Amino acid sequence: MKITKLFFGILFFIGLTTYAQDKAFTLDEIWGGAFRTEGLQSLYSMKSGTEYSVLEKDQVSGTTNIEVYSYETGEKTKTLVSSSSLGDLSTFQGYSFSKDENRILLSSELKQIYRRSSEGIYHIYDVPSKGIFKVSDKKIQSPMLSPDGNKIAYVLDNNIYMLNFVTGQEVQLTDDGKKNEIINGITDWVYEEEFSFVRAFDWSADSNKIAFLRFDEREVPEFSMDVYGKDLYQKQQVFKYPKAGEKNAKVSLFIADISAMALDEVKLGTYKDFYIPRLKWTSNPDILSVQVMNRHQNNLDLIFVDAKTKTPKVVLNEKDEAYIDITDNLTFLDDNSFIWTSEKDGYNHIYHYAETGELISQVTKGTWEITDYYGYDKKNKKIYYQSVENGNINRDIYSITLDGKDKKRLSQKEGSNDAEFSADFSFYINYFSNATTPYEYSLNNGKTGKVVREITNNKGLLEKLAGYDVRPKEFSTIEINGETLNTWMIKPKDFDPKKKYPLFMYQYSGPGSQSVRNSWYGANDYWYMMLAQEGYIVVCVDGKGTGFKGAKFKKATQNDLGNLEVQDQIAAAKYFGALDYIDASRIGIWGWSYGGFMSSNCLFKAPDTFKMAIAVAPVTSWRFYDTIYTERYLMTPQENAKGYDNNSPINFVDGLKGKFLLVHGSADDNVHVQNTMQLVEALVQANKDFDWAVYPDKNHGIYGGKTRLHLYNKMTNFIKNNL
Incomplete structure (x- = not known):
C-alpha cells in the first residue's frame, strides 16, 4: 500500500x-x-434562447412574480405574471409553460407526499388574454399540459383525468383508482424512490393521445408507521412497500386516444415479473417508446409501440452481467433516430441509433465516464454533456458533433462544472466550484465556452x-x-x-x-x-x-x-x-x-x-x-x-x-x-x-x-x- x-x-x-x-x-x-452559499434561482429558458424566466417573491408586498431576463445583459425585460393581478391566487410556488409559452401552469398549496411526489392546487394562466382559471378545487398530482397547450392531464385519487380548455370538456380516463390498490398515471412508492419519477403518463406530440401506466398493488405487502404528533392518540401511515423477494405491483400500459374517446391496454409481450421504468412518446405522434426491464434489472428492451395497431416492437436490447442503470437521456431527433447512453463498452458513453435500432455511431469513447447529458442542438448537430475525462473527482462540460467529431472542452476551471443551457444552446450558465472556491455562476458562450458575463459569486463567504x-x-x-x-x-x-x-x-x-x-x-x-x-x-x-x-x-x-x-x-x-x-x-x-x-x-x-x-x-x-x-x-x-x-x-x-x-x-x-x-x-x-x-x-x-x-x-x- x-x-x-x-x-x-x-x-x-x-x-x-x-x-x-x-x-x-x-x-x-x-x-x-x-x-x-449564495445560489441561483431555478430558471426556465424561454424558447427564443435569448431570455430566461425566474420565480421571484417581493419581500415588501408579498407578491409572487414570473420575471423575464435577458441572457446577455442580465437585465429584466418584462414581468410575465404577477400574483397581484391574479385575484384570489395571492401567491404561487411553481410554474411550467406550454410548448408555445402561451399558457402557464401555476402551482400553489403544495403538500409533500414522499421524496419526489406532492399534491397541490393548480391554475392555468393564459398569457395573451391574461385570464386565469383553476384546474380543480381539489388537490391534484402531476399535472401536465399538452404540447399544443389546449389540454391538461392530471391525477386525482389515483385516477387520471383530461381537461380540454377549448371545449370545456373534462374526461375521467380511469375509474378504478383506489388507495393501496390501484394507481393510474403516477408511480407507486418503490418506483418513485428507485426509478426517480412520479408522473407515469405522457402526451403524444400531436396532443391527441395519452400513454399511462397502471399499478395494481393489491398483492403488495403493506408497511405501517406510527406518526405520534401531539394528539392524545398517534396516527398510522399505511402504504404498500415491497421488500426484497416480495411481490411487486403488477404494471400495465394503456393508451388513451382523446379524439376517438378510446382507451386500450397495450400488451408488450410475454414478460413476467417486469418493470416499466420509462415511457416517452417519440417525435412521431403514433410511436410510443417504452423501456421494459426484467426483475433482475440486467436485461432492458427499448420497445416502440404503434399507437394505431397497439403493436410492440423491440428496437434495442441491452444486457449486463450485473445491472443496467435507468436514465432520462433518451432523446429523439426529428427523423426518430435517437440518442442513448450505455455502459456496454465498460464506461458510460453516448450512442446514436437509427429508428430501427441499428447503431449509427458511438459518439463518445474513452476510459472515462459521461456523468450528465445536457441535450442535442439540432441546428448545429451538437451534443452537450458533462464528463470526468479530466480526472474522476472533477466534472467538465463538453460539446461534440453527432458523428463523434470536433469534441471541445467548454469549461476552463478545474473542479466541478455544471451547466444549464438556453433553449437554442447559444448560451449556458456555468455552475463552478472546487475545494478552494465556493460556487461561482457565469454566463458562457455555448460554442466556445468563453465567459460572456459574471453572474454572481461567493466572495463574501x-x-x-x-x-x-x-x-x-x-x-x-x-x-x-x-x-x-x-x-x-x-x-x-x-x-x-x-x-x-x-x-x-x-x-x-x-x-x-x-x-x-x-x-x-x-x-x-x-x-x-x-x-x-x-x-x-x-x-x-x-x-x-x-x-x-x-x-x-x-x-x-x-x-x-x-x-x-x-x-x-x-x-x-x-x-x-x-x-x-x-x-x-x-x-x-x-x-x-x-x-x-x-x-x-x-x-x-x-x-x-x-x-x-x-x-x-x-x-x-x-x-x-x-x-x-x-x-x-x-x-x-x-x-x-x-x-x-x-x-x-x-x-x-x-x-x-x-x-x-x-x-x-x-x-x-x-x-x-x-x-x-x-x-x-x-x-x-x-x-x-x-x-x-x-x-x-x-x-x-x-x-x-x-x-x-x-x-x-x-x-x-x-x-x-x-x-
Whole structure:
C-alpha cells in the first residue's frame, strides 16, 4: 500500500490564512446557515434562447412574480405574471409553460407526499388574454399540459383525468383508482424512490393521445408507521412497500386516444415479473417508446409501440452481467433516430441509433465516464454533456458533433462544472466550484465556452471564512486491495507529523456513489473542520463499488454488498493507522443510510481496528429494504441468501467491542426504523453495551427545527467521549 499522488489545493489557503484568525466553527453556526452559499434561482429558458424566466417573491408586498431576463445583459425585460393581478391566487410556488409559452401552469398549496411526489392546487394562466382559471378545487398530482397547450392531464385519487380548455370538456380516463390498490398515471412508492419519477403518463406530440401506466398493488405487502404528533392518540401511515423477494405491483400500459374517446391496454409481450421504468412518446405522434426491464434489472428492451395497431416492437436490447442503470437521456431527433447512453463498452458513453435500432455511431469513447447529458442542438448537430475525462473527482462540460467529431472542452476551471443551457444552446450558465472556491455562476458562450458575463459569486463567504481556522481537504490516491482509491484528508492546524492523532473516517460507499469530489463544502465538511480543530484527522475513502471509474469498478460488489466495500474501509483504516502520525488505537468511522450499514459492519467485523462507530438511519439487513434497489445488486433473498445474510450487521453483533451510536427517525418511509429496532434487539440479546437515539416523526433526512443541531451535538459529544 502506498500513496501514489497528491494534489493539494493549498495556494488559496496560503493567501487566506495569512489574514486568518483562529476562530473555531460551531455547530450552531453550521446548522444555522452561517456558511451557506449564495445560489441561483431555478430558471426556465424561454424558447427564443435569448431570455430566461425566474420565480421571484417581493419581500415588501408579498407578491409572487414570473420575471423575464435577458441572457446577455442580465437585465429584466418584462414581468410575465404577477400574483397581484391574479385575484384570489395571492401567491404561487411553481410554474411550467406550454410548448408555445402561451399558457402557464401555476402551482400553489403544495403538500409533500414522499421524496419526489406532492399534491397541490393548480391554475392555468393564459398569457395573451391574461385570464386565469383553476384546474380543480381539489388537490391534484402531476399535472401536465399538452404540447399544443389546449389540454391538461392530471391525477386525482389515483385516477387520471383530461381537461380540454377549448371545449370545456373534462374526461375521467380511469375509474378504478383506489388507495393501496390501484394507481393510474403516477408511480407507486418503490418506483418513485428507485426509478426517480412520479408522473407515469405522457402526451403524444400531436396532443391527441395519452400513454399511462397502471399499478395494481393489491398483492403488495403493506408497511405501517406510527406518526405520534401531539394528539392524545398517534396516527398510522399505511402504504404498500415491497421488500426484497416480495411481490411487486403488477404494471400495465394503456393508451388513451382523446379524439376517438378510446382507451386500450397495450400488451408488450410475454414478460413476467417486469418493470416499466420509462415511457416517452417519440417525435412521431403514433410511436410510443417504452423501456421494459426484467426483475433482475440486467436485461432492458427499448420497445416502440404503434399507437394505431397497439403493436410492440423491440428496437434495442441491452444486457449486463450485473445491472443496467435507468436514465432520462433518451432523446429523439426529428427523423426518430435517437440518442442513448450505455455502459456496454465498460464506461458510460453516448450512442446514436437509427429508428430501427441499428447503431449509427458511438459518439463518445474513452476510459472515462459521461456523468450528465445536457441535450442535442439540432441546428448545429451538437451534443452537450458533462464528463470526468479530466480526472474522476472533477466534472467538465463538453460539446461534440453527432458523428463523434470536433469534441471541445467548454469549461476552463478545474473542479466541478455544471451547466444549464438556453433553449437554442447559444448560451449556458456555468455552475463552478472546487475545494478552494465556493460556487461561482457565469454566463458562457455555448460554442466556445468563453465567459460572456459574471453572474454572481461567493466572495463574501470567503471574506467571512478568513476569520476562521479553515482546514483544507488534501486529495490523494492510495493503493488498497489491488485498486487505486480516491481519498481526502483534513488535518488539524499546526499539524505535527511527529505527533499521534486520532482518526475519524467518513464514507457512504453505495453502488455508483462518490464522496471524494473536488467541489465546495457542504455542512458536514465544516463539521469535519470543527473536529480537526479539536485535534482529529478526518479522512474519506471511496472504495470498490463507488462510481465514475468504469462499470467494472462500480459493479465489483455485485451480489455481495458490504463485503469488498467493508474490506476496503478496514484496509484503509489499517493503512492510515500505520502512518507515524496516526494513533492506530483511536480510529472511528461513521456513515448515514448505506454509510450506516457500512460503519456498523466495520465496527462489528473489525473490532480490533475500529474503536467506535456511528450509524445513522442504517440498513441492518437487506431483507428489510425494497425490491428494486436491493435486488438490482443482490438478486432476491430466495436466490442469494448468503449475499443478504453474510454482510448484514444484524448478524454480526457478537463482534462488537468498541463504542457504538445508533440513530434513526421513527417516520423513515425509506429505510424503516424496523432496521434499528431489530439491530437493537440483537445487541440486547448479545448483551452488548451501546448508545442509541430515535427521533420522533422524522424521516430519512432527520431534520426540522433544531433536530439536525441536536443530532450533531450528540454525535460530536460521542466522538469526543469515545475517540
